[in-house]
Amino acid sequence: MNTARSTPNIAFIKYWGNRSEELRLPMAPSLSMTLDQPTVEITVEEAETFAVRSFLTDGSEKALKEKDISRFRKVITRMQQYLETIGADCALPASIAITVRSHIPPAIGLASSAAVFSCLAKAVSGFVAPTLKLSPKQESILARLGSGSAARSIYGGFSSLEEGSGLELGSAWSEQIADERHWLLYDIVVVPAMEEKKVGSTEGHALASTSPFYKDRIEAIRSRRQKECIDAILSKDFEKLQRVTEEDCLDMHHVMETSTPPLHYLNEETHRIVNAIRALRTKEHIPVLFTMDAGPTVHLVCPEEAKNAVLSFAKAQKGCTIFETKVGPGASLIE
Ligand code: DP6
Secondary structure (H helix, E strand, O other): OOOOOOEEEEEEEOOOOEEOOOOOOOOOEEEEEOOOOOOOEEEEEOOOOOOOEEOOOOOOOEOOOOHHHHHHHHHHHHHHHHHOOOOOOOOOOOOEEEEEEEEOHHHHHOOHHHHHHHHHHHHHHHHHOOOOEEEHHHHHHHHHHHOOHHHHHOOOEEEEOOHHHOOOOOOOOOEEOOOOOOEEEEEEEEEEOOOOOOOHHHHHHOOHHHHHHHHHHHHHHHHHHHHHHHHHHHHHHHHHHHHHHHHHHHHHHHHHHHOOOOOOOOHHHHHHHHHHHHHHHHOOOOOOEEEEEOOOOEEEEEEEEHHHHHHHHHHOOOOOEEEEEEEEEEEEEEE
16 A cells, blocks of 8 residues: 555644754654644655656646755655664665645645645555554654654644654654544634745744743743643643643744744734634633644634534634634555
8 A cells, every 4th residue: 555644733732943953853742633634645656756746636736846846855865764774675666756635725724744744654654564564653753754743643633742862863753642532622723814934844943942932942841831731631621731732832932933033923813813712712611722833823722512612703703714623533544
């Protein structure tokens, strides 16, 4: 089997900053919920020359930029190097063709790199399976080499990217905290504006350490936040999850905004929506939390009982695109 399907994830404890930019080895652990959609499918095949092609839901081909193709090329080389270290030399041929079928609507602003690179890792795992059957931990390492947050989408439900130690290709991987049947949480995604990001996460990670608040952030996650978040998930304590998730999100944006140069991913609409959801929460005691990644999109996470109220709130936000998702099963081989 060499075709896989995967999805994005939404982080409760955010990954921001590396100890090795080149190998995407994180400075601190992070934690997320894997979403059930939108999906990406990737096929990996042997080919005469290296090629990447990408298709949209309507079947039309999306022209890839040279920088996207070279990211894939670099990631495949890294994956081959990692496979060598675990005894699967030459399991992945020098030249492969990668076909991406993305069902991520261009207008929803959900970072697709987590979905794409977890999917690529799973497809590569399927391809090399006759030589060596990879464990999910090894698949998450392959995914991490493409995009740090992608390591977490290998698993369904709730998973962490562990900090690990050392500076080897395999020095950090993901672990599952609880599967998708553990806790039915929804993520109602509210997308205020659809400009392309000026500074992508890869460049952003490299600036993290220039913020005077970066060290404290790393320390807080290592000593307390990651554990609080795991506890909140295991005990299904929504209030605790809300507290630690919002604290970590605002802290990450504070680090971003105080780095040199500063990175401003949130806009006025983001702040307006966050204030409105806070007001609604105070007034109607609805269990809902907000969190934002490297963009103005607001993720409203809530349990089943609050879903309808949160959806009507989201739909009332003028000019926003709404996307409804829930906890999902993670990456899998489909063919
Ligand atoms: C803010 O995983 O997108 O979404 O490894 O360079 O692809 P690369 O970075 P990426 O960084 C994620 C940043 C974040 C937080 C998170 O998802 O944990």
